[in-house]
Amino acid sequence: MTKHTHENDVAFIQALAELLNKNDLTELSVMREYGEDDSLEVRVVKQSTVVAAPAAPVTYAAAPAAAPAAAAAAPAAAPAAAHDDPASHPGVVPSPMVGTAYMAAEPGATPFVTLGAVVKEGQTLMIIEAMKTMNHIPAPKSGTVKRIMVDDGTPVEYGSPLMIIE
16 A cells, blocks of 8 residues: 655645635535555635624714614524525525536436426436536425525535525
8 A cells, every 4th residue: 555645745735725716615625545444534614704794884973872773683684584585494404515406417408406396305306517416416305395405507515505495
């Protein structure tokens, strides 16, 4: 059994970082097998700054005493927004990988599923192309497609919500 060199790992990680930036991704995770007891698992994450938008539009006619009241209203709106987060929905189908989502087997073909469609567990919902490989995404459970959150041909990230099945 031959061990890999440190220089190869550094070059591999640099290539992943370049791929991350070139494709405007925020996260990339790869496992590289070298042999029976020799592997390398790499997770490259790009930090992004999130700027919160004000909950209500600012009005210049308001008295200065109204500003603290508006600031107090913003935290109260945050729990409602978190409740509407599709990623926390119990029927969400998350993306198992980074790639490009396709709703049909080929351009112009009938989509695998449509809004309101009844699906069975294991039925193909869509395809995610990753590194020139077409990966069929199966339904994790039987139910009705309540929401589709990706468009045909759009890039998806690992863990991003694809659709909701109830």
